[in-house]
Amino acid sequence: MTQHRLFINNEWTEAASSEVFSTIDPATEQEIGVVARGRAADVDRAVQAAKAAMAGDWSRTSAAQRGKLLFKLADLIEKNIDELARTETLDMGKPLSQARDDIGGVISCFRYNAGAADKIQGESIPVGADVIDFTLLEPVGVTGHIVPWNFPLNVTTRSLAPALAAGCTAVIKPAEQSPLSALRFCELVREAGIPAGVVNVVTGYGNEAGDALVRHPDVKSISFTGSVATGRKVLTAAAEGIKPAILELGGKNPMIVFGDADIERAVGDAVSASFDNSGQICSSASRYILHSSIQEEFLGRLEEKVKRLTIGPGMENPDIGPIVSAKQYANVMKYIDAGKASSARLRLGGGRPQKFNRGYFVEPTIFDRVDPSSIIAQEEIFGPVVVSISFDSEEAAMHIANNLGYGLVAAVYTRDVSRAIKFAKGLEAGSVWINSWWIGGVQAPVGGVKDSGIGRERGMAGLRNYVQIKNIGIRP
Ligand code: NAD
Numbered sequence: 091m092t093q094h095r096l097f098i099n100n101e102w103t104e105a106a107s108s109e110v111f112s113t114i115d116p117a118t119e120q121e122i123g124v125v126a127r128g129r130a131a132d133v134d135r136a137v138q139a140a141k142a143a144m145a146g147d148w149s150r151t152s153a154a155q156r157g158k159l160l161f162k163l164a165d166l167i168e169k170n171i172d173e174l175a176r177t178e179t180l181d182m183g184k185p186l187s188q189a190r191d192d193i194g195g196v197i198s199c200f201r202y203n204a205g206a207a208d209k210i211q212g213e214s215i216p217v218g219a220d221v222i223d224f225t226l227l228e229p230v231g232v233t234g235h236i237v238p239w240n241f242p243l244n245v246t247t248r249s250l251a252p253a254l255a256a257g258c259t260a261v262i263k264p265a266e267q268s269p270l271s272a273l274r275f276c277e278l279v280r281e282a283g284i285p286a287g288v289v290n291v292v293t294g295y296g297n298e299a300g301d302a303l304v305r306h307p308d309v310k311s312i313s314f315t316g317s318v319a320t321g322r323k324v325l326t327a328a329a330e331g332i333k334p335a336i337l338e339l340g341g342k343n344p345m346i347v348f349g350d351a352d353i354e355r356a357v358g359d360a361v362s363a364s365f366d367n368s369g370q371i372c373s374s375a376s377r378y379i380l381h382s383s384i385q386e387e388f389l390g391r392l393e394e395k396v397k398r399l400t401i402g403p404g405m406e407n408p409d410i411g412p413i414v415s416a417k418q419y420a421n422v423m424k425y426i427d428a429g430k431a432s433s434a435r436l437r438l439g440g441g442r443p444q445k446f447n448r449g450y451f452v453e454p455t456i457f458d459r460v461d462p463s464s465i466i467a468q469e470e471i472f473g474p475v476v477v478s479i480s481f482d483s484e485e486a487a488m489h490i491a492n493n494l495g496y497g498l499v500a501a502v503y504t505r506d507v508s509r510a511i512k513f514a515k516g517l518e519a520g521s522v523w524i525n526s527w528w529i530g531g532v533q534a535p536v537g538g539v540k541d542s543g544i545g546r547e548r549g550m551a552g553l554r555n556y557v558q559i560k561n562i563g564i565r566p
Contacts, residue, residue, distance in 0.1 A: 092123040094269070096132055096293060097276040099139035100286035105294070106131040113269060116183040116412040117403035117449045123181075125269050128294035130302035133261065136290035137306050140232040140259035143287030148259060151285070153208035156255060160204035163282040164197045170278065171197070174243065174271055179404035182239055182268040182414050183450070184367050186407040192244040195532070199247045199548075202532040203255035206553055210256060215561075222564040227557035229257035231310035234303040236296070236324065237272070238316045239265035239414050240370045240472075246272055248547045249313035249336070249555070254288065256556035261290045261309065263300045265316075267415050269293040296320060304328055304335075311555065314338070315372075317470075318495075318541045325544075336545035336555050338372070339538055340470040341498030344491040345375040345527065346513065349383040351503035355525065357391045359501075360476075363527040365399060365454050368410055369474040370418075373499045373536075375527055377467065378478040379490050385480045389458060393438055396454045401443050412450040413473055419450035422473030425466055426455055434460040434477070462490045470496065484509065492518045497540035501527050520546070 093110075095102040109127040114120060126132075151159075167174065174196075175189040184192075212225030233253045237246045246262055253260050264272040272291050279289045292299050300320075304312050304327040314324045315338040328335035345363065347356045363375035380388050404411035413419040426440055439453030458478040460467050467477050481487040491500060500519040504510055510524045520537045523529050530536065530548075537546035545555060 091121060094123055094125045094273050094293070096126045096128050096136070097273065097289075097291040098132070098136045099290070100280050103135075105129065106135075111266065111295070113181055113267065114415075115180050116414050117405070119416075119448050119450075123270055125273075125293045128292035128299040130298070132292050132294070133299055133302040133306060136261045136292050137232055137303075137308050139287035139290055140261055141308050143259045143285055144229075144231055146287070147285040148257070148288050151257075153210065153257070156257060157204040157207035159282055159284050160200050160207065160251065160254060163278060163284065164200035164204065166278040166282055167193065167200065167275070168197050170274075174274060176405070177271045177274055178242060178268070179411070181270045182242060183404050183412040185404045185409065185411050188367055189404070192241055195244050196247045198532045199251045203251035203553065206252075206550065207255040210553060210557060212559070217563070220565065222566070224562055226560045226562060227256075228560055230556055230558050231258060232308055233258045233260050233556060234306070234309045234312045235260055235262045236300050236303065236312065236314045236316065237262065237264050239267040240367060240372070242268040243271040243275055245315045246275075248315075248552070250289070252553040253313070253556045254284075256553055258556050259288045261292060261303055263292055263294065263296075263303050266293070266295050301327060305331060307331060309333065312336070313547070313555065321543065334555075336547065337543040338536070338545075338547060339498075339541060339543040340472070340496060341372045341374070341538065341542055342376050342468065342470050342494055342496040343373060343499045343519070344377045344379050344501075344517075346379040346487050346491055346500070346502045347381060347384060347388055348502070348504040348506070348509065349381040350505045351384070352505070352525065353384055353388055353391065356503040357388060357395065359527040360392055361395050361399070364476045365396065365410055365474050368413055368452065369476070370414060370472050373521075373528065375501070376471065376476055378476060379487055380478060380480050381487075382480045382482050385458075385478070389437060389456065389478060393456070396438060396456070399454060401451055401453070403449065410454060410474060413452055414450070416450060418472065419452065422452055422471060422475060425469070425471040425473070425475060429457045429466040429475070429477070432461065432464050432466065434458065434464065434466065437478070439474070462493065468494050484512070488513065488516050492516075495541040496538070498538040498542040499523070
């Protein structure tokens, strides 16, 4: 078991209260570490360090030099990829190969933003012949980053890397279920030579450290990834401080498959789209909307593949690891019970795999004949549980896909180009994919519409979150 402190001003420090909390391995339910329980006083210390760094060395670091530091950090992460992946797996349960992919994404994200650091530039504006008018893109200041447990370091980086590239400083509040990778990462921040106070990590609970971070008057922008319910609280608190909040929230994402689609491709995509990370992905395919002519074929072929998936502790690198925590396990089971009690048919799974007597394991579960207005079709389950709904017309498919609060991602499988374009435009989602699931990378923006969020991360759109425009007018 390991003991961990807060990272403030490039130093390890106890929480002011000396309180701690445990983090557990969800595969064994054993405590693996004890972590400092940061509260408002600790958040204040971290923000003061970030504010001082903002006014100090960091503000005098050129954009090219910031890029160089971020490239160095990416190289150090690459050197330590195995250890970071193991930390992630132990702390939140995902299979080792998926954790390694996550850290690969962290490296790419730092390199993308490192390269972009000296390309953040304003524009000149033709306001009149006798004046010069132009914009400066200035860093917004101290930024707060509140992170969920499902992609701990990966999601942290999605907002942190552009914030640093833009010249901001940061205070990170990792999820209480999976704080360890962010803490190991801090050592690499220091090793890379990033000045003290630029990156700070305050571990703790959301309603304590998280809320204090959002409300701190010296924090000028909040990047929040998590549930809709918490996002609403964060936005309300940010509004009181008149500060922007980027919200990356949940999803209930439709995979729509028409009769003319390449069924084998759709089925192949569905396996990972629905069951990677035990379905604990905001952009998981959690609703199959299937044309009635191919419904049986799709589900039959999918079942064959899903039955072959291995389940086990993430460290053994199975296909499916445990759910992150006892609380989330109970939540997933609650939805499975609701599905069983509904008019839907349980087609596959539906419980805990028999071979485990500990660990938060859940079988991959598929319900079909699901009523689109039922709870399991409307609410985010965030586990390896998928619902299947059938349709007979384009209009019905579009209506089912859009008729709920979420709007994160969606995909359509069809060989008909006109139909593909109609759905690309008509689906209410931040990303729409045609004949594939998960097209994108660090270069492509992500984010939701409706309850799925406000704002975009990744790509150049992600960088713009961390600069503010200043307009300069000169009359010579
Ligand atoms: P959560 O909302 O419970 O917690 C997220 C973070 O917010 C945690 O760090 C938590 O401590 C903190 N928090 C809790 N209460 C707070 C408060 N009052 N003020 C400030 N911070 C507070 O979410 P979770 O269960 O950790 O994550 C799962 C959710 O995240 C799912 O809904 C999933 O879809 C979503 N998610 C979205 C994306 C995306 O890109 N859209 C990516 C990953 C996860």
